[in-house]
Amino acid sequence: MNICVTGTGYVGLVTGTCLAEVGHRVICMDHDGNKIQTLNAGQMPIYEPHLEELVRRNREKGRLSFTTDFGLANRDAEVVFICVGTPPLENGEADLSAVENVVREVASRSDSYRLVVEKSTVPVQTGEYVSRTLQIYCRGGQGHFDVASNPEFLREGSAVYDFFHPDRIVVGVDSPRAENILRELYRPILEGQFSCPVHSSCPASSPPTFLVTDVKSAELIKHASNSFLAMKISFVNAVADLCEKVGADVEKVARGMGLDVRIGKDFLRAGLGFGGFCFPKDLQAFVRIAEKIGYDFSLLREVEKINKGRIEVALEKLKKELWILQGKTIGVLGLAFKPQTDDTRFAPALELIRRLQREGAKIRAYDPKAAQKTAEEIPDIFFAASPYQAAEGTEALILATEWPEFRDLDWKKIRGSMVHPFIFDGRNFLDPAQLRAAGFRYEGMGRPG
């Protein structure tokens, strides 16, 4: 099948590359010339495990290419995926201007049938606007478009794995033709007809559910899923604050809760809260679209408030230990919003650093992948070459992102290089007993002192 992917970011690049890997011919388009140039030079604009190898292989096989020219990408495509960004506007609503731009291009440049697929996360009813825009701007008479919603559930850091092993593939469609095309497109995944780029032999699992709904329900599934997961995180963070007040341990409470299959153990990690390009903005956008339709989603406003409050909780802990932050040197381990990615968008680590800098603290930071992206946002940081260098001469060391390599550091060596051996574990990732034995003062989130 010939596929055009518009927007070659985390979602577009992964989707386009993996669709090429299962045999489709894919042209990924982006209006960012530097990004396309980087990809055409054989380099990667983002870090995502396994992706580089897949891009190289599929370019060599001639199934995957990159362009800034929408006309070229769209010319022979049967399916056009919209994977452009939908960032938050100041009022929290999703900015859909990039989506509209792409839709107008498709409308005015297509003279035969196209299935236009929303993969970007968009508020419910966007599909109606997409259909209407296609009809208004189309050049070849009406009726040769279908619009579908195919929300993306990939997790950065395991995006390639998630493409090949999804829990479910959701397609919101209004016509049998659109459903058939998407079923055909995903057939290799649904039938396990691919050679997995992640495992040499995949663990046995049942095939993913192919869930067909109407367009509006599919749009809602995405916002509702992300908001629900965000709610779990804020819930456990509220419980963490309660634990601190009574001297209980949130790790034990979360384990006890998570063993109940109705609750599940995932997304019950107390800490600095959620960040990234999805949860914070999707939550806001969901609240705003609900408001517009006439429903006050106050539950989700509280989820957002609790999450924003995590940075205050962290600052209080640092002030309690260090008293005055002005002039103090603080080390930060981990900058990306989560491990295994270089994505720093809405990363709690960066928000915390900004607040510390505003109080006059000096920052030394280390991240295995995200230093460059952080430097583009906050230049005034000393970027260390290792966790050890980040800790040198500091009065506190913050663990802000739980990269696995931070678990087994030489803590005695780190302690010896710090001015004051205080660890604030913003992810409850380290072993408090081990750190205390190594001579540190340790503070986590919702763990007894």
Ligand SMILES: NC(=O)c1ccc[n+]([C@@H]2O[C@H](COP(=O)([O-])OP(=O)(O)OC[C@H]3O[C@@H](n4cnc5c(N)ncnc54)[C@H](O)[C@@H]3O)[C@@H](O)[C@H]2O)c1
């Ligand atoms: N990143 C994730 O983990 C994730 C997961 C699920 C869904 N989503 C959703 O997918 C969408 C894309 O997210 P992302 O993380 O890939 O964003 P991104 O910023 O990494 O990529 C978006 C790309 O679109 C390009 N673009 C913007 N306007 C364009 C236009 N008019 N024509 C061509 N290209 C254009 C940008 O240059 C950029 O490269 C968002 O709606 C996001 O909420 C993201």
